[in-house]
Amino acid sequence: MTTEPPDLSAIIVRRATPQEIIDLRWRILRQGLPRSEAIFPGDELATSLHFAAAAGDTVLCCATMHLNQWESEPAYQLRGMATDDGYRGCGLGSRVLEALQSAVFAETPIRLLWCNARTPALSFYRRQGWEVRSDMFHIPTAGPHVKMTRRLT
Template identity: 35%
Template sequence: MFDHDLYPTTFHMGYYEGDDLVCILTCMQENHGKLPKSAYRLRGMATAPEGRRKGYAAQLLGAAMEHLRSQLHIEYLWFNARVIAFPFYEALGFEYMSDEFDIPGIGPHREMFKML
């Protein structure tokens, strides 16, 4: 649990397979200095091992982007992506906006974004 989880502009979404929650994400309102427009940040996303490679994460992220675009009128979504997840986000049309950097204790990342 993080402080921003309780902000009124933060939202959480989940993907269920039957009664089982298999994928979650959190988005929080946060602009990025490289793109001076209204933005949200994908703050966290996780999929249970039994839900991986089934397209659930892509569907959930698609639903979040649609909500941001149509309901909140947000212009782009950005986040820090782990190296292992680059192909997943690239396939969904996200672009890089930084060189690789290390988050201590977590590993290498790059900032990514997508205009909505």
């Protein structure tokens, strides 16, 4: 049996509210845990940026930037990067991350980004210009990670 490729024509990348993206985060990144684990401290702050790829009200990919620090320098931390299983590898993750990076560049003075990257997503981030900045470490509920950064120019 062959699987039809998903229809991408109705999907737009846009700003989102935390309320719109929490269920996708929960399903992809916090499976088996209480929904409250998918609500991150800082989500509601005015400095936080949330983007989604969505078809109408259906959110298929999401990501968030929280204002934070990297080695004492103000930096945005990328959090909650997730794409619905049926839409992986279609470019939605790249589009959402590019939109977030552009928003940080255009709307804030911050030029440094960092994240705790799950190791299976390493090549995805590298392709977007991110660099590994730590040894591998384990997060008990989410597996092996590395710290990555990207400087916006």
